[in-house]
Amino acid sequence: MKVTITFILIICMLYAKGQTEGKLILIGDQFTFTEGPAVDSKGNVYFTDQPNNSIWKYTFDGQLEVFLEPAGRSNGLYIDKDDHIIACADEKNELWRISPQGKVEVLLDHYKGRKLNGPNDVWVSPAGGYYFTDPHYQREYWTRKGKEIEEEALYLFQDDVLTQLDADFIKPNGIVGAADGRLLYVADIRADKTYVYDIDEKGTLVNKKLFCSQGSDGMTIDRKGNVYLSGKGVTVYNAQGQKIHHIDVPANWTANVCFGGKEKEYLFITASEKIFKIYPDW
Template sequence: MSHFIFSIAFLFLSSQPGLIAPGAKLELIAKDFAFTEGPAADRRGNVYFTDQPNDKIWKYSIDGRLSVYMENAGRANGLYFTKDDHLIACADENNQLWRIKSGEVEKLVEHYQDTLLNGPNDVWVAPDGNIYFTDPYYQRDYWTRKEPDLNVQALYLYRKNGKLIQLDSSFKKPNGIIGTPDGKWLYVADIGDNKTYRYAITKNGLLTNKQLFVNQGSDGMTLDNQRNLYLTGNGITIYNNRGEKIEYIAIPAKWTGNLCFGGKEKNLLFITASDKVFTLKMRVKGVN
């Protein structure tokens, strides 16, 4: 893949342009990846994302440069940064959850009660440091096993003390996950059942009050500073805090996998979509 940045811009139509910066265009940053996923922004606004089939984590810097951050990246999928700017990665090559510090890997999780995980997929780090992640089963061509060891596809909590707790095992196939910046609410998509749920997070990090938020699943998701939830798949669909659809953004790709807010002002929507990555300047800003 070429390492330079493409300057092609795509015009798009939007039903309600209030969230998007006036005159903004969808910008194609690069293409010819195998499959892009897992974007996450560090404190400065640099965005990191994965090309899972090619086993790489890439970095898109705030000054517009694209570079490889890590090779042999554990077939990383979903990413998220902790408050101290350590990168949490769903490394499903060996069904692990990683913490990456200055390029050095610390393996946090591989098993649940001595049973191999399905393959951590997407992750969110709460303000208190607790880590929530989804563990669906997607058969990978780089695995030797042909079926899961676990009999459920679940949502997990990894506590700061190293304890792993299974929070909800009622999903068909959990995938996208994001929480609010105050640490009070968690959104989790069941892409296998085409639904997204919202939970209240208790003081001890457990979940309560599970409610159906919208009848739409999602691969990845993010939130903005107006509490709007962004879901991916066939383009980007945006819902307000009441679960009302307020925006749709068409993306010229077979599949829109994930997205996050980055850039110096945290108002640049960074989008991973099949073999491409895009940016779109927004009027709203990210919160995570």
């Protein structure tokens, strides 16, 4: 009897999966502007509603709840191996580490005595290095006007040392690295280009190459090495930089993406006032 019930459950799960493959599923549309989806070790997805100064949590079993408010006007997020959220806290141009219980630690807010432009997106390497982009988007809630750092650059924060890695961008934005820590992808959204670097054993970036002639707001990478760029929907490139798929998203702007769920089986998409998930079928 047990074998029969198990078999029926498996069939039902496969049928349900088949019914949703390749179809956008709306999770919520009560936000103002969603950003920064990131997944923890259990498959829960956290994302920001920046204008409303909050971080939300969507659990792997489908519950949607506020995790942190206020949240430093956080934008891009990434979750480290200890399930701490690394947040680009835009209100005061800081990088935060947030514990699973919601305790905030400010990691940094300046480079060589000058205020950062505004950390935007971040990726944490397996070695524990925090790579982040620092473009300048003037915010209405800032008291300061203009930049203290002229370069809009890519940085690495590792072993309590902040290093400017590359300043040859117009406006760096989306960033993601390969799971094995050997490759880093960075988008120059204003130049409409995405680059790929090799990461050496010290965490230094080498061999910068053009990956594709498309920029991106936020981005992610799947188990096959396909790279997902956001903006007008989601565009998928294979590891060789060839376009293989496009997801039309019914929103003015698609800001960011990540994989989440119990098996990291769903692609989560933050798009204007909405958040979606989709089970890839490509």
